[in-house]
Amino acid sequence: MDYDKTDMPRGYDRGRNYSAAQLERWISIISQSVRGLATPTILDLGCGTGRYSTALAQHLGARVIASDPSQKMLAQARSKRDPRVTYIRARGEFLPIRDKLVDMVFMSMVFHHFNDRIQVLQECHRVLRKRGFVCLRAGTVEQIENYAYVPFFPQTRPLLQRTLDSRGFIEATFRDRGFDLDRHQLVPSEAAQNWHAYAERLGYRADSILVQLSDRDFDGGLEAVRRHAATAPRDQPVVELIDFFVFRSA
Numbered sequence: 001m002d003y004d005k006t007d008m009p010r011g012y013d014r015g016r017n018y019s020a021a022q023l024e025r026w027i028s029i030i031s032q033s034v035r036g037l038a039t040p041t042i043l044d045l046g047c048g049t050g051r052y053s054t055a056l057a058q059h060l061g062a063r064v065i066a067s068d069p070s071q072k073m074l075a076q077a078r079s080k081r082d083p084r085v086t087y088i089r090a091r092g093e094f095l096p097i098r099d100k101l102v103d104m105v106f107m108s109m110v111f112h113h114f115n116d117r118i119q120v121l122q123e124c125h126r127v128l129r130k131r132g133f134v135c136l137r138a139g140t141v142e143q144i145e146n147y148a149y150v151p152f153f154p155q156t157r158p159l160l161q162r163t164l165d166s167r168g169f170i171e172a173t174f175r176d177r178g179f180d181l182d183r184h185q186l187v188p189s190e191a192a193q194n195w196h197a198y199a200e201r202l203g204y205r206a207d208s209i210l211v212q213l214s215d216r217d218f219d220g221g222l223e224a225v226r227r228h229a230a231t232a233p234r235d236q237p238v239v240e241l242i243d244f245f246v247f248r249s250a
């Protein structure tokens with residue numbers, strides 16, 4: 001999807017931002033792969049508004065190359081200003097990065113957007129040092145029923161089925177391109193601290209599936225989430241299971 005043709009970049013951070021605790025939890029999970037490297041070089045591929053880029057630089061003492069094809073998403077990312085982060089406009093299929101420069105490629109919620117997944121993995125292999133890591137956060141078809149908005153927006157089911165990959169497909173695609181699976185886990189991830197906050201976030205429609213719904217379907221679903229929020233306990237967080245994979249280049 002071309003994010004520059006949508007309004008998503010404007011509301012993305014308000015619709016998708018993490019609490020500090022949630023971000024720290026993810027950084028801690030990701031950091032296990034580069035522990036021990038003094039100044040790792042990390043490529044945040046498909047960085048979007050950079051919600052991970054600056055955190056990776058700050059928490060891991062890393063040099064971060066943050067790449068995305070969308071000018072609007074990159075403009076948001078650049079506004080976060082961190083001297084350790086270099087922003088480049090590029091698609092994953094053609095990375096303007098020299099061979100073996102990178103210790104870890106990090107990809108969050110971008111794998112399903114690639115036009116040519118195999119070419120992206122070839123590029124990852126090329127820019128990674130030997131035994132370098134790919135850390136991948138992704139949605140998968142197996143988890144569709146765990147995504148919090150799905151029961152409220154039933155029209156998203158076929159869209160998610162068409163868009164997301166299965167866990168098996170992701171693992172096989174990496175294996176066929178010369179990556180070993182190091183680990184896979186399903187990480188419970190807080191989408192919002194309660195259903196009220198979740199409804200507010202959804203209102204920004206910062207999601208490539210929700211933007212494909214008709215306004216009528218979207219408004220109907222949002223209303224259903226708000227009704228649910230009115231009766232849900234205020235201290236009940238909205239939690240989803242997110243697939244996290246770590247691969248190593250052979």
Ligand SMILES: C[S@@+](CC[C@H](N)C(=O)[O-])C[C@H]1O[C@@H](n2cnc3c(N)ncnc32)[C@H](O)[C@@H]1O
Pocket residue numbers: 001002003016045046047048049050051052067068069070073090091092093107108109110113114115
């Ligand atoms: C859902 S956003 C994820 C952004 C960020 N990684 C995060 O987790 O917040 C998907 C991003 O993938 C980018 N994207 C789409 N096609 C891409 C491609 N071929 N190569 C790299 N990034 C791409 C979009 O521009 C968008 O910024």
